[in-house]
Amino acid sequence: MKLVGFLMLLAGWFLVMAAIVLFASLPLRAAFVLAGVAVEALGLILAFRSHLIPREEKR
Amino acid sequence: MSPSRLPEVTTAACLFFIFLVPLAAAGLALMNVGLGRSRSAGHMMMASLTALAVAGLAYFVCGFAWQGFIGGPGRTLNLSGKNWNWIAAEPLLLRRLFLDGSYASLTALFQMFCVGLAALIPLGSGADRWRLRASCLSTGLLAAWTYPLFAHWVWGGGWLAQLGVNYGIGNGFLDVGGAGSIQVLGGLTALAVTWILGPRRGKYSADGMAPAIPGHNAVLVLFGCVLALVGWIGLNSAGAILFTGGDLSGVALIGINTMLAASASALTAALITKIRFGKPDASLTANGWVGGLVAGSASCAFVNPAEAVVIGSIAGAVVIFSVEWLELRMEVDDPGGSISVHAVAGIWGLLALGVFGEFQRPVWNVAGDFLPVGVNGIVSGQWLAQVIGVATLLGFVLPLTYGVNRLLNRFYPYRVSVEGERQGMDLHELGAGAYPEFVTHTDEFLPR
Numbered sequence: 348m349k350l351v352g353f354l355m356l357l358a359g360w361f362l363v364m365a366a367i368v369l370f371a372s373l374p375l376r377a378a379f380v381l382a383g384v385a386v387e388a389l390g391l392i393l394a395f396r397s398h399l400i401p402r403e404e405k406r
Numbered sequence: 407m408s409p410s411r412l413p414e415v416t417t418a419a420c421l422f423f424i425f426l427v428p429l430a431a432a433g434l435a436l437m438n439v440g441l442g443r444s445r446s447a448g449h450m451m452m453a454s455l456t457a458l459a460v461a462g463l464a465y466f467v468c469g470f471a472w473q474g475f476i477g478g479p480g481r482t483l484n485l486s487g488k489n490w491n492w493i494a495a496e497p498l499l500l501r502r503l504f505l506d507g508s509y510a511s512l513t514a515l516f517q518m519f520c521v522g523l524a525a526l527i528p529l530g531s532g533a534d535r536w537r538l539r540a541s542c543l544s545t546g547l548l549a550a551w552t553y554p555l556f557a558h559w560v561w562g563g564g565w566l567a568q569l570g571v572n573y574g575i576g577n578g579f580l581d582v583g584g585a586g587s588i589q590v591l592g593g594l595t596a597l598a599v600t601w602i603l604g605p606r607r608g609k610y611s612a613d614g615m616a617p618a619i620p621g622h623n624a625v626l627v628l629f630g631c632v633l634a635l636v637g638w639i640g641l642n643s644a645g646a647i648l649f650t651g652g653d654l655s656g657v658a659l660i661g662i663n664t665m666l667a668a669s670a671s672a673l674t675a676a677l678i679t680k681i682r683f684g685k686p687d688a689s690l691t692a693n694g695w696v697g698g699l700v701a702g703s704a705s706c707a708f709v710n711p712a713e714a715v716v717i718g719s720i721a722g723a724v725v726i727f728s729v730e731w732l733e734l735r736m737e738v739d740d741p742g743g744s745i746s747v748h749a750v751a752g753i754w755g756l757l758a759l760g761v762f763g764e765f766q767r768p769v770w771n772v773a774g775d776f777l778p779v780g781v782n783g784i785v786s787g788q789w790l791a792q793v794i795g796v797a798t799l800l801g802f803v804l805p806l807t808y809g810v811n812r813l814l815n816r817f818y819p820y821r822v823s824v825e826g827e828r829q830g831m832d833l834h835e836l837g838a839g840a841y842p843e844f845v846t847h848t849d850e851f852l853p854r
Contacts, residue, residue: 353805360801363794367573368486376575377790384793387801395736398601400610 348397355390359383411508416647419654420512423644427519430637431458433630434526437696440626441689441742442533445830447622448840453529453538457545461525464549465518470503471496473554475513476563476649477773488572490565494558509648516644517557520588521549523641527592530742531600532820535827538835540820547810548595556803557587561649566798567771569791576760576788577769579795582650582660583642583703585755590799591807593749596740598808603821605739607828616734619741624688631672631695638699639664646707651770656707663706664699667718671698671751674722690726693743697725700748701755708763717758721751753796760789 362383370376412420435454439447474480474494482489496503505511525545532541559566560581570578581587610616621627642660646652675694679687701721702714709717728746732738738745765785814820826834833839 353808356801356805360797363797363801367569367575367794368488373575373787373790376573380790380793380797383801384797387797391800391804395738398736398738400605400737 348393352390352393352395352397355393356387357390359385359387359390362386410510412512412647416654417507417512419657420644420647421507421515423640423647423657424512424516424519426640427516427523427637427644429633430641431519431523431526433632433634433637434523434530434696436626436630436633437692438526438530438533438742440623440628440630441530441621443619443830444622444841445832445839446534447832448838449538449831449835450529450533451840452836453536453541454526456538456542457525457529458522460542460545461522461549462518464546465521465554466500468498468550469521469554470494470500470514470517471498471554472551473517473558474562475510476561476567476771478510478562480558480563489568490572491563491568492559492565493555494562512644513561513648516648517561520557520584520641521553523584523637524553524588524592524595525549527589527744527748528596528599530744531596531740532603533741534606534831535603535822536599536820537822538831540814540818543814543818544595544599544811544820547814548591548807552595552803552807552810553587553591556591556799559798560587560795561645561771563772566791566795569794570769570785571772571774574787575794576785576791577765578771579791580650580708580759580763580769580771580788581645581704581756581795582707582759583638583645583664585700585704585752586795586799588641589700589703589748589752590756590796591803593745593747593752594799594804595807595811596744597738597749598804598811599820600738600740600745601808602811602815605737606741607824609739610737616737621689621741627689627692631668631692634696634699635665635668638668638703642703642706645703649771650707651768652707656767659711660706662711663709663714664702666711666714667702667706667721668695668698670715670718671695671701671722671725674719675726678723678726689743690729693729693747694722694725697721697747697751700751701758704752704755705759705763708759708765710764713762717755717762720758721754724754725751753799756792756796757789760792763788 366379439450479495480491558564566579569575643657672695676686676691698718728750
């Protein structure tokens with residue numbers, strides 16, 4: 348799950364990069380940048396959840 | 407326009423501001439020491455000193471070569487007809503850099519202090535369990551690679567700064583005092599290090615409790631805040647002159663905004679902790695103060711004082727709730743609050759520039775002429791440029807710094823042994839405690 352989370356972070360960033368290069372109009376570009384940020388946010392949530400400490404390791 | 411040399415008075419003032427920056431490092435180091443345990447106090451200060459040393463040397467060897475300066479040589483990628491400047495092409499070891507007060511030499515000096523500041527941030531999150539040599543190795547990589555790469559994109563005329571001239575997205579990504587390139591980058595490295603190290607022993611129990619492990623010296627923490635203020639004023643002023651084309655006429659506004667952001671943030675933090683816990687919490691108020699400095703540093707040259715107060719107030723609230731959420735819900739043990747103070751507040755500060763920023767003067771952050779002033783100071787798309795910068799920090803820098811540190815951890819384990827953590831880092835790694843006179847004598851407790 349850690350790897351998936353970080354891959355989603357990267358994927359979101361690539362979406363943002365693609366939005367800058369491919370779209371000319373501000374509204375369309377902004378929409379895709381925000382979509383990329385949303386993917387990053389999901390990846391960040393996954394990364395955080397994957398680093399929660401299992402109960403058996405807590406003492 | 408590429409100023410090979412700033413006017414003499416500006417150069418002198420810029421040097422003065424740059425020489426204030428180490429005070430910010432001193433402040434952060436004191437805060438990290440005070441927020442940790444007494445058994446690791448000497449180790450934390452030793453780690454701070456060695457981090458500054460390693461960062462400076464690594465930056466000298468190759469950091470500046472890859473970060474460069476606005477108008478300097480760089481390597482570009484051509485994407486759909488636009489040149490993306492992705493890394494500088496300066497020689498290693500500062501060769502061919504004329505250290506004669508030129509713009510490039512001022513940039514190199516300033517950055518050498520800034521990278522040291524960024525290197526101190528993860529130390530606060532790794533307190534009480536991060537081995538000294540491991541922290542030095544991590545710092546070396548941060549100073550030699552991670553920091554110069556991103557700082558080139560923002561402060562070296564790289565592609566983030568070029569978003570304005572290449573794609574008409576505002577003035578490009580702006581960051582006056584390093585909220586992104588120093589603070590968020592350091593904060594995200596702190597997050598990566600905390601994930602790799604794991605929490606301190608006894609921090610999280612199986613019954614779901616997370617007992618507080620308080621810092622050992624509130625005086626150090628709070629005094630560190632005062633030093634940090636002076637350093638941040640220097641940081642923000644020098645950054646405005648070097649990386650946004652500002653001049654001395656804007657320094658008063660920068661100083662006022664810096665002070666107001668920190669003040670509003672600290673008081674908000676104190677108020678929230680008073681309401682929630684019955685008494686204001688000193689360490690969280692200190693975290694709030696620095697969070698305000700961090701958040702205000704992105705926009706200090708481009709907002710009015712009232713807006714700086716708003717930015718600071720929101721930063722104070724954000725820091726408090728972030729500290730709690732990370733510690734209790736996400737089980738991220740961050741003794742110094744580095745992640746919340748630097749990463750979270752820094753991200754808010756960068757976004758706040760997009761919301762509140764007004765550009766009453768032209769901005770210069772890429773090779774070539776100043777960018778035109780917008781209508782009534784508002785530049786279309788500046789908020790989008792800031793979002794893109796934040797997205798780059800989260801989506802590229804975080805995976806990069808996590809991957810690099812994780813790889814290092816495989817070859818040289820970051821975490822001290824169980825026995826070492828119990829003994830304390832001072833005795834285990836340095837062989838001597840910071841407070842050798844703090845000895846409890848049994849006869850002190852005998853009835854008289």
